[in-house]
Amino acid sequence: MHFGIDFDETINRDISLWQDIISTIISADHQVSIITIRSNKYGNDDIECFANCANVPVIYTHGCQKETFTDAIGLKIDIWIDDSPLFIPKCDAMPNVVLSEYRSKQRNLNGIRDIENYKAGKHQPPGFHVIKVWVLNTLATLMRIVAGHKI
Template identity: 30%
Template sequence: MRIALDYDGTITKAPPFWEDFVKLCKTHSIEVCVVTARPPRKAYKDEIPYILGHSVPVIFTSGRAKKPYCREQGEEFDIWIDDNPWMVHISSEDLKKHGIEP
């Protein structure tokens, strides 16, 4: 099983909880990957794994809809955990056009 876990508004709201969550998943051979709409800047690449305290892969979509972007990269997930579920399917640019702040 593979889980896509959002960063901003999800992990950032309760880092210790998500750190424990990742540990628990690993004990059950469940893969967790952070999928964020952030761009792949070095500061973000360092910050995200540091907060989780684990070597968790991170996918940066640079504002693109997460699920289609991941699929293009050959990444598929069984479960998506995101405080803004529409970001899984809709780009941040398209959300802003409709007055929704991602």
């Protein structure tokens, strides 16, 4: 398996922990690449130092979606680890990703409302919220526009 691990706000939150994790992954005969949305044009001493110590490559996507970039260079990542997962998928997958995130948040909000209603003695079935068609159409249009731009 090939692991793609983000650096900023992931690895750099606990360097020694990630050194151990990456060492364990590599010792199990798997691969690790650090994949960052950063550009390699600026100061990257922190990421380069860590990568050299961990003996793993750094892939700079220069602001591109990570999966789009790695596919373009022929690198297949099996497992992604990132604090901002919205930077991973290809643009054409974004409507489903955003919709899934929205539905997840709605379920969580509904669950909180249900708990509050239960505490208040209002026993009712969990709420169900329908997403308006115009919201989905607008989101799909926006994602098509974003997907049409070459970064």
